[in-house]
Amino acid sequence: MLLKNFMKADRVILGLEGGSQEQILRTLIAPMVQIGTVTDPDQMVADLLRRESEVTTVIDNGIAFPHARSNAVRALSLTVGIAVEGGVSFASAANLKTPLFFCLAIPAFAPTAHMRLLQSLALFSREMNRVERLLQSATPAAAARYLGNFKG
Amino acid sequence: MDEDEHNVDIDKLSRLQELEIRISELDIVHQGSADADAVHTQREALRAQIDPLVLSRFDRLRAAGLAVAHVRGGMCLSCNLSIPQGDLNRINSGKVEPSCPNCGSFVHVDV
């Protein structure tokens, strides 16, 4: 129900390639810049990098939840990034590859607006069958539909 | 409140609120498996720097939601009521503590 509100095909990136943390984050926020919820990409990337440097947002199975409150955000928004086969390096911990990203841009003026959404995404990520199915999505629209239908 | 001095450091309160939200996020995402000790330590260190009376007001507000709200276009985003320009001027000049006259939230005035 709730995820559906945030999931549209243009918020899904398939075949996300590896690179520096900054390059990956820049790719992840591009859809938010495109739709206008993020007004300053440089500021947003800096805020995400700072957050990531304090405590990693990568969980045990490699899934990453990069998120930050920022003055560069006009409305809460989510991008889903599905990495190339085998995942990409994102966490500083060696050997842990990230197959999936849930990137959240949170307005500084509404610092807890994302809590419910974060809970849904965390719950989704705990079941590897669900994650695998999302990773196998053939198109952004299929991924958006599958995730949007998750009742969590 | 005395017009000459107040003990509200809005930057510290904003940072404290950020750390508390961070702890909630870590609980959700990592389910307690993350090393959140550093964040807890930062939080305790920051709390020790804040006036106890201010801190108790902060905690009461936090129990109900946010303690530090943003003000945009003269409106407090906690209670959605306007703050009179005169009050905003006094807040911005540091003459009075940064809090909403309507709901009591500490406020961070956006430019």
Ligand SMILES: [Zn+2]
């Ligand atoms: Zn208010």
